[in-house]
Amino acid sequence: MKRTEKEELVGSLSEIFTSAKVGFLVDYKGLTVSQITELRRQLRQSAANMRVLKNRIAKRAIEASAFAPLKDHLTDNRAIIYGTDPVEPAKAVSKYLGENDKLHYVAGFLVTGKGGSLLDARRLKALGNLPSREQLLTQLLFVMKGPQTKFVRTLNEIPAKFVRTLAALAEARGAQG
Helix, strand or coil: CCHHHHHHHHHHHHHHHHHCCEEEEEECCCCCHHHHHHHHHHHHHCCEEEEECCHHHHHHHHCCCCCHHHHHHCCCCEEEEEECCCHHHHHHHHHHHHHCCCCEEEEEEEEECCEEEEECHHHHHHHHCCCCHHHHHHHHHHHHHHHHHHHHHHHHHHHHHHHHHHHHHHHHHHHHC
16 A cells, blocks of 8 residues: 555545544454345445544554543454444444444444543343334323323322212201102
């Protein structure tokens, strides 16, 4: 590879590392070209991309970015899965992991306001198993609605109890008279 090609590659990788909000390093050893193509298709549907890395070039590109803690994990066959939403790419990879056992998480990085967090394989799997945004909003709605529903039922029980007491008194008087 010529020096200019390497510089262009470093530049494109640097752009990825500065614009992405999340990145997962995966070991893709043993995957066929068609399997990688299928994984990339699934990732594009979840607004993420995958790029196979040349480790030496990736180490140069990653140094000046928030993803610098991943530098030590750039060994062997590595690819980076990156995007702006942390959950959707993780869900796509977790779904693919269920279908294919040759792909493995190595490490990940989640960019936050003040730097970010290095994620191990266990945390990446947990991130991929989170419920969807819609499911979380639905659960939150039911949690927020619960106390109000109980309050209304409690308020409704006061007149209902009064009516039942009056009915019992009327029945008792009707039986006496």
